[in-house]
Amino acid sequence: MQFVVGQQLREPVxxxxxxxxxxxxPLPQGEDSLSExxxxxxxxxxxxxxxxxxxxxxxxxxxxxxxxxxxxxxxxLTFQEEYxxxxxxxxxxxxxxxxDPDVFLIDSHQVLDLTEAVRQYRLTTAPMQPLCKPxxxxxxxxxxxxxxxxxxxxxxxxxxxxxxxxxxxxANIDQxxxx
Ligand SMILES: [Zn+2]
Ligand SMILES: [Zn+2]
Numbered sequence: 233m234q235f236v237v238g239q240q241l242r243e244p245v246x247x248x249x250x251x252x253x254x255x256x257x258p259l260p261q262g263e264d265s266l267s268e269x270x271x272x273x274x275x276x277x278x279x280x281x282x283x284x285x286x287x288x289x290x291x292x293x294x295x296x297x298x299x300x301x302x303x304x305x306x307x308x309l310t311f312q313e314e315y316x317x318x319x320x321x322x323x324x325x326x327x328x329x330x331x332d333p334d335v336f337l338i339d340s341h342q343v344l345d346l347t348e349a350v351r352q353y354r355l356t357t358a359p360m361q362p363l364c365k366p367x368x369x370x371x372x373x374x375x376x377x378x379x380x381x382x383x384x385x386x387x388x389x390x391x392x393x394x395x396x397x398x399x400x401x402x403a404n405i406d407q408x409x410x411x
Contacts, residue, residue, distance in 0.1 A: 233273075233350060237282055238342035240275050241321035249275045253288060267291050271309075273346070281316040282344060292354075297361035298370030299378050305362060311353045315344050 240249055251273040271288035288309045296303050316330055319340040326340065338344045369379035377384035 233346040235344045236342055237338060237344045238321050240277055240282055241317055243277050245277050245279050247277045281314055283314045285312050292358055294362050296364035296368055298368045301364055303364045307358055309353050309357055313349050
């Protein structure tokens, strides 16, 4: 998700360029689990650089954190970040780098790349432990069976064990009553 902003940088402070995002816009590299990207990106010239306002809707494909089946869920990313130029838009001369290392930069070819910001905001916005459904039962810790499909044979054995213990208890009580 790159924008060439040499033109914007030569415009007066306050001017805005609006982009509508569609699927045709190439997805950020390495973000192949992010699809159906739509929304808008506004680039506003500020006195220092360009303020990017992003409102994107996308679909994330991942795995349920409990049962591991593949799931897709929608995600909305909205954020604003100011990008600072590293080269003068008119002369191409290098500009002094900002002292803050966390600031987003426009490269020397006036390319503003949203990939890293989208990655960061996606990490903070997407659920840490996505679920296929709120009450997903997950996998049996013993045999790995998907408990959404029904009980596994381990739980049947556990039930047998509990009954056996009860039966033993009952037998003991009977013995005590007899004595
Ligand atoms: Zn699940
Ligand atoms: Zn099991």
